[in-house]
Amino acid sequence: MEREARKLNIAIVSEFHVAGLAGGGERRIYELSRRLVARGHRVTWICMCQPGKGDFEGIHVLPLGSLVKSPPQRSLNNFASYSLRLFWHLCRTKYDIVDAQTYSPLLISYFASLFSRTPMLGTVHDVRTSSGNDFHQMDPLARAIESVVLRIPARALITVSQFTRNALVSRYKRSPDQVHVVSNAVTTEIISRSPLPHKERELIFVGRLVPGKGIQHFIDLCDTLECRGAIIGQGPLLAQIEQECSRRPHIEFIGRLENYADVIGEMKQSKVLVLPSSREGFGLVLAEAAAAGIPTVAYSAGGVAEVIVDKVTGFLVEPGDSAGLAVAARTALEPENCKRMGDSAQRHVAHNFSWDRSVVELEGLYRKYALP
Incomplete structure (x- = not known):
């Protein structure tokens, strides 16, 4: 009961925030984060430095690295500076749980978790198809990175649909017990x-x-x-x-x-x-x-x-x-x-599809895997 009542210090790591790039993944983080804050948790949204406002609706936004002027286009300098500062921040800062989104945030957050011992979950929004140009930037490299990232031994993975869960289990040999679906929803x-x-x-x-x-x-x-x-x-x-x-x-x-x-x-x-x-x-x-x-x-x-x-x-x-x-x-x-x-x-x-239902499911997973 005490564990269920404890308020968590949560880091959610992505490349962009909703004010800089209002895609489906960014909207999901926003909707879930503001509900986590309303439930008493502290949420830090760590992302690349980009145009847009800072903290909002109780969510602490922490931009790192060089400025991404036109999201979603990122330079190698953007990736490098963000990755280095993200790694350093996660190694030095105490969180109860880190939820890292695919792809580069998940890779860097995993390596940082090995040093900090902070529990890390990965959120996978989708997986590549067998053909076609799925990635919009550096496609061959992105495909290679995806193959590596989705096999990272994170404590657990969260995904947005049963389809993606099935792909992670069958294609990337993830344990079914460690892949959880927390569905998207609508406002x-x-x-x-x-x-x-x-x-x-x-x-x-x-x-x-x-x-x-x-x-x-x-x-x-x-x-x-x-x-x-x-x-x-x-x-x-x-x-x-x-x-x-x-x-x-x-x-x-x-x-x-x-x-x-x-x-x-x-x-x-x-x-x-x-x-x-x-x-x-x-x-x-x-x-x-x-x-x-x-x-x-x-x-x-x-x-x-x-x-x-x-x-x-x-x-x-x-x-x-x-x-x-x-x-x-x-x-x-x-x-x-x-x-x-x-x-x-x-x-x-x-x-x-209900964000209120999804946030309860997500909160349960955070509590399950967070530091005791």
Whole structure:
């Protein structure tokens, strides 16, 4: 009972924080961290130095290393300076538990834990696919690092979907007892507060502008269906995608939106969200769209099938099947299907994905593995 009542000093280590790069992984850390703080724990979010605010909502943000000017693009100097300072900090600072995200934070945190004796867990958001350009930077090196990192003998691994857990057990020979699923979820209060505007467009894409997200498939889809689309995101392909959209008046390039509520508002102006990604541990944006009552169409990659109920809340398409993507999107846009699937999606997400439930599960794992 005393152990359950003890407040923990927690370090969560990642490359970026949500103010600098609002991807699904960063949003997950933010939602869980603020709930851990509300439950009385001290949370330090350690990340690369990047534009954006410092401490917020009780979360202590500790930026380390040289400045990353345009996340997610990092230089070798960014990696080196961050890694060295992260290692030094974790060796010198006492935490009850360290939760390191893949990839470079997990590798460095593991070596630091050997010196500090601080218990370390690893959080794995996804794993590579068997083919395709999954990584957006230094792909061959990144693949080699992934192969090493996912075999690190951390005390336990946390992941976001059953699919990724199964891959860690079967492909990387992790013990099933040491791989735990703490699902992603949605922030329903923000989504429900966002107004319900008239649907201005048919399709929307929300995600990082990297090769693995299949953004070109979305552009081609809008061309094929001759429908209005919008693109929200940032990343190394930004200039290329913006140029592509400039030649297509039916596709609006929005780019990065600072405010999460604005992203949800743009979703609600769209009839269907499309995610033609080749690699997804979960696909948080699919759950967010579903919570807003928007049907989703996606390639059945990774944990996506745990978010979309095929032909009920949206459509799952064989990865890379652009013709099948067009058929699914056209079907989802039919008014009767759009309404039925949107309503089903809302019910499905409300019943299955809750940050409040996930934080209790995460807190239990932290207590299980933390210093006594």
